[in-house]
Amino acid sequence: EIVLTQSPDTLSLSPGERATVSCRASQSVRGNYLAWHQQKPGQAPRLLISGASNRAPDIPDRFSGSGSETDFTLAISRLEPEDFAVYYCQQYGTSPWTFGQGTKVEI
Amino acid sequence: EVQLVESGGGLVQPGRSLRLSCATSGFTFDDYAMHWVRQPPGKGLEWVSGITWNSGTIAYADSVKGRFTVSRDNAKNSLHLQMNNLRPEDTAFYYCVKDRGPLHLGEFRFWGQGALVTVSA
Numbered sequence: 001e002i003v004l005t006q007s008p009d010t011l012s013l014s015p016g017e018r019a020t021v022s023c024r025a026s027q028s029v030r031g032n033y034l035a036w037h038q039q040k041p042g043q044a045p046r047l048l049i050s051g052a053s054n055r056a057p058d059i060p061d062r063f064s065g066s067g068s069e070t071d072f073t074l075a076i077s078r079l080e081p082e083d084f085a086v087y088y089c090q091q092y093g094t095s096p097w098t099f100g101q102g103t104k105v106e107i
Numbered sequence: 108e109v110q111l112v113e114s115g116g117g118l119v120q121p122g123r124s125l126r127l128s129c130a131t132s133g134f135t136f137d138d139y140a141m142h143w144v145r146q147p148p149g150k151g152l153e154w155v156s157g158i159t160w161n162s163g164t165i166a167y168a169d170s171v172k173g174r175f176t177v178s179r180d181n182a183k184n185s186l187h188l189q190m191n192n193l194r195p196e197d198t199a200f201y202y203c204v205k206d207r208g209p210l211h212l213g214e215f216r217f218w219g220q221g222a223l224v225t226v227s228a
Contacts, residue, residue, distance in 0.1 A: 035214060037152075044202055044218040045152065056216070088152055092213030096168055099152040 002026055002091050006100035013105065019076040021103045023089035028069045030093030036065055036074045039102075040085045048087075049074065079105070109133040111203045111219030118225045119193055127222055129186040129203030137161070137181040140206035142215065143188050145199035148223075155201070156188065160209035171197075193226045200224075 003026040013019055023034070036049040047056045049065035052072055062077040076083055084107055089100040115127040129141070143155040156167045156177040165177055176189040186203055200221035207214040 033214070037215070044220050045215075046218065047216055050207075050214055050216075090152070090215065092215075095166060095211070095213065097154040097157075097213035097215075099154070101151050 001096050002029065002094055002098050004089050004091060004098055004100035006087075006089060006103045008103060009101070010104045010106060012107070013079055014107065015079050015081055017079050019074075019079055019083070019105050021074040021087050021089075021105075023067075023072040023074070023100050025070045025072075025091060027094075029072075029091045032068050033091060033093035034065075034067070034072050035090045035092065036063075037088045037090060038083075038085050039088065040082075045088065076105075109205065109217050111205060111217065113201060113203050113219050113222035116201065116222030116224045118227065120228055121194060121226055123193055124189070124191045125193060125224060127188040127190065127201055127203075127224070129219060131184045131186065131203075131205075134205070136179075136184040138209055140209055140211050141179060141186045142204040142206060142213075143177060143186075144202045144204050144215065144218075145197075146202070146221070147196075147199045153199075154213070157206070157211050157213065158186070159211050164211050166211060190224070193224075195226050198224060198226050 007022045032052040034052045037045040039045040053065045086102045110132045112130045140159045142157040174192045178187045202221045203219040204215045205217040
């Protein structure tokens with residue numbers, strides 16, 4: 001199975017700053033089928049990005065995804081208070097579908 | 108509005124069984140593949156099982172293969188997960204998740220709120 005490794009584990013930033021989360025795959029992700037999900041405390045995850053760079057409906061444009069093959073990035077251009085959460089990358093190019101371990105973006 | 112509502116969670120002893128259900132609304136259920144994804148409290152996410160729109164393709168994570176069975180009832184817009192021979196490591200929130208389309212694509216478009224299953228003596 002494809003192992004996804006995110007870095008860093010925790011990102012400590014202030015509102016208004018830029019956040020960058022990395023996701024590295026143990027092998028090439030077929031079709032760049034890489035998604036990013038956001039999870040706030042006590043809530044279910046929510047899809048942010050699919051296909052490495054396509055924002056899901058109603059996701060603000062301060063969220064962007066990039067990358068290909070084995071290296072992917074989620075960027076949040078200017079952090080809003082509601083963006084402090086845990087972010088997971090997930091590949092769906094090769095079954096079984098797998099997730100990264102998560103990156104906590106904290107104040 | 109898409110809604111996925113899980114039910115059937117609770118406390119169960121090791122070796123016993125439990126059946127989760129997911130009631131859906133707000134979309135044409137039989138147009139979409141569905142999945143179960145779990146998350147141990149305070150930990151990361153793990154895909155458990157997926158089923159295509161017509162139940163033609165069903166897949167399981169190795170960790171649950173032979174113990175869990177996924178099914179769907181398109182007439183009742185519902186998804187189920189029969190969990191047998193439960194182990195303490197199965198303790199987790201179980202999320203019902205809607206795929207992007209009818210096939211087993213793995214693109215997790217919408218998540219339910221989750222049901223907690225606790226396996227303990």
